[in-house]
Amino acid sequence: MKRTISTLAGAAVAALIAAQPVLAEETLAIGVSDALTGGAAVYGLPQANAVKLAASEINAAGGISVGGETYMLEVIAYDDKGNPTEATNAVRKLIDRDGVKYILGFCCSGATGAVASFIEYEDAVMLVGNAAERSITTREIPNLTRTRPPADYTGAAAGAFVAAKGHKRVAVLGALDVGFYASYVDAFEKELNKAGGEIVTREAFALKDRDMTPQLTKIRGLEADALLVVGYVEPAAFIYRQSVELGLDLPRYGFTSGSEEQFLRVATSEQMEGVWDLRPTELTLLSATENGIAYHENYAAAYGISPSPSSPYAYDQTYALKDALEAAGTVEDTAAVARALRELAVPDEVVMQYLPIDGKMFDRNGQAYTSNGAFQWRDGNWTFVQDLPSDPVAYSEFLSTLD
Known part of the structure; x- marks a missing residue:
């Protein structure tokens, strides 16, 4: 660019x-x-x-x-x-x-x-x-x-990514009463099903909830092989923290778009280690263009904090x-x-x-x-790992058929 x-x-x-x-x-x-x-x-x-x-x-x-x-x-x-x-x-x-x-x-x-x-x-x-x-x-x-882009455009790409990781039994914990989070999960599930996987449970939380231990305890007993978290930054951070505190040893995937500073207000970097965020290819320094790097620097200089992705x-x-x-x-x-x-x-x-x-x-x-991207928390930072498959032309045609 x-x-x-x-x-x-x-x-x-x-x-x-x-x-x-x-x-x-x-x-x-x-x-x-x-x-x-x-x-x-x-x-x-x-x-x-x-x-x-x-x-x-x-x-x-x-x-x-x-x-x-x-x-x-x-x-x-x-x-x-x-x-x-x-x-x-x-x-x-x-x-x-x-x-x-x-x-x-x-x-x-x-x-x-x-x-x-x-x-x-x-x-x-x-x-x-x-x-x-x-x-x-x-x-x-x-x-x-x-x-x-709409949430389901990204959710489909995320489902294909998680399926390619070999996961067959995915537990969902999210703000499922919010329409766009639910549509992300629906699109995710469709792609997961194509690869022979399934969502074993959809556990919900309200956006103001902070204690997720009941839902996580239930998930621990379902023999899931991965956890998908969809919701605002703060409740998602509590889920990541509490999953570690409960000894829930599962790969964790999310759809949140929060910055490092926002997550670290709740969870430690160690508790976040290895978490994936599957979202549009938004701002992180490792995925940014030259414009993105300049934007990050200017925003941080103006407001004293890094910009959210x-x-x-x-x-x-x-x-x-x-x-x-x-x-x-x-x-x-x-x-x-x-x-x-x-x-x-x-x-x-x-x-x-x-x-x-x-x-x-x-x-x-x-x-x-x-584009959609897979980001992973590594050593205190969101790290861009790879692009996710995206077909904006096909999705645009699909969007035009809806009302």
């Missing part, structure tokens, strides 16, 4: 972010609706930070040139707590009170789905990040795009919006900008490794696709 992001010194990046909004001849406000507090903040807050970082970089590079005018970006962020009602209120405030036409972020599927249910009728464009529920991009909403979905949204605004030649005509997004090539500045459809970042559903 062509390198277009300059690595800024820490003080410079921090100063740029502190200076938001930047005074300029023209200012374009963009909104963020995301979980800035609560359990989902492990995904939402890094996304909001990523948008601010990208906006700062764009402003420092001269802003966005549209229709003979140069616009500097001002970021207005509201906390939706990952809650559908709060997300609806946040977006209504951005549109009705703040006059914002471009809204980014959206880490959680429930909150995102609530906004997606009405955004088509608004003079606005919605750019979805980490939320992985498949239905978000099956509704044929012309003014909505999403950078993260999934945070670049929102960073990439911002650069996609920039290119679409410039291609459309307008900041007022949101329909023209939405059309420009659907015709957009993958921007040079993005961090994630996108797989274009017909040369375009987003398919006709407004969905982008990344």
